[in-house]
Amino acid sequence: MKKITLSVIPGDGVGKEIMPHALRVLDAVAEVHGGLTFEKVEYPWSCEYYLEHGEMMPEDGLVQLTESDAVFLGAVGNPQLVPDHVSLWGLLIAIRRGFQQSLNIRHAKQIRGIDPPIKHANQFDLLVVRENSEGEYSEVGGRIHQGDDEVVVQNAIFTKKATKRAIDYAFQLAATRGKRVTSATKSNGIVFSMPFWDNVFQEVGKQYPDIEQQSVHIDALTAFLVTKPAEFDVIVASNLFGDILTDVSAAIMGSIGIGPAANLNVEGTYPSMFEPVHGSAPDIVGKGMANPIGQIWTGKMMLDHFGEEELGKTLLDIVEDVTEAGIKTPDIGGRATTGEVADAIIERVKSLT
Numbered sequence: 001m002k003k004i005t006l007s008v009i010p011g012d013g014v015g016k017e018i019m020p021h022a023l024r025v026l027d028a029v030a031e032v033h034g035g036l037t038f039e040k041v042e043y044p045w046s047c048e049y050y051l052e053h054g055e056m057m058p059e060d061g062l063v064q065l066t067e068s069d070a071v072f073l074g075a076v077g078n079p080q081l082v083p084d085h086v087s088l089w090g091l092l093i094a095i096r097r098g099f100q101q102s103l104n105i106r107h108a109k110q111i112r113g114i115d116p117p118i119k120h121a122n123q124f125d126l127l128v129v130r131e132n133s134e135g136e137y138s139e140v141g142g143r144i145h146q147g148d149d150e151v152v153v154q155n156a157i158f159t160k161k162a163t164k165r166a167i168d169y170a171f172q173l174a175a176t177r178g179k180r181v182t183s184a185t186k187s188n189g190i191v192f193s194m195p196f197w198d199n200v201f202q203e204v205g206k207q208y209p210d211i212e213q214q215s216v217h218i219d220a221l222t223a224f225l226v227t228k229p230a231e232f233d234v235i236v237a238s239n240l241f242g243d244i245l246t247d248v249s250a251a252i253m254g255s256i257g258i259g260p261a262a263n264l265n266v267e268g269t270y271p272s273m274f275e276p277v278h279g280s281a282p283d284i285v286g287k288g289m290a291n292p293i294g295q296i297w298t299g300k301m302m303l304d305h306f307g308e309e310e311l312g313k314t315l316l317d318i319v320e321d322v323t324e325a326g327i328k329t330p331d332i333g334g335r336a337t338t339g340e341v342a343d344a345i346i347e348r349v350k351s352l353t
């Protein structure tokens, strides 16, 4: 029996509403597999927890999570209770940094039964690999002088290790998929970091002669992601560029509520964290209409991560059967509740046995 231990953090808002349903789906999947179980420990860390304890998680929070194989997270943030910078830094970013989750991976794919905002003749199915530990989001710089003489310096730090890690991971992923890697660059405008990024891309690319490789400037690439997403397989990008591209890649699917994501500790020294693209969606909390697909698809990425790709593929196929059958939450044009969508998925999963 293969046991995967999960630290479950439902978090805030719709995260808390969706998580029980996503866990029901995962359990059904494990049951069908026969040789797999999820052992879960749930943590109430959230903005409500903050109000009671003055912190988003206990001081030894990371130590508690270290025991598990992965962290499965819902959403963090309730700006009415706790300012976003406090809740995000106190939990989400604390875990990403503490566990050296240096890559953020998002999958975007045209889903049967969901109309994308722009219809394309060809189906798209792509992954964005975002370097998530340094780059443009480095905290190096400062502000000098005041008033009209004010000068601000914001440095971007690119190390060979982190750049190589992201690019190499993108090639490894492409080797299992469409065999094409696109690197986001801007070496015509950013004269130090981006030519360096391009060099590393070329250097790493030499080890993957069977994989098609191209560099595209970020401005054009963002536009292409909207106009011809089917041309891409794996896209690799720096922290800032990846941030932008991953939001676009979620948007072209039709709802932010369906996008999955993984924060990977590539070395395996700490658990990786799996969380959907969407946030806590305060505007729809309590209505039972939050789309559970983002969290469920995130669970599929987790299955992939633990070597259960076949099962993951089956799960995503079933999700698409359900959307194609019109069992959908309002954000994607349906009238079903969170629970009804999950039930329909579970019913189909169980019928596999």
Ligand code: ATP
Residues within 6 Å of the ligand: 014, 075, 076, 077, 256, 257, 258, 277, 278, 279, 280, 281, 282, 283, 284, 289, 290, 291, 292, 294, 329, 331
């Ligand atoms: P964060 O700062 O955590 O990213 P946000 O407010 O910027 O939060 P979301 O919480 O993701 O972003 O909400 C953005 C919009 O998408 C809202 O209108 C929300 O209702 C909608 N949305 C987000 N998640 C879902 C979901 N699972 N199902 C349906 N709609 C959703």
Ligand code: MG
Residues within 6 Å of the ligand: 279
């Ligand atoms: Mg936001």
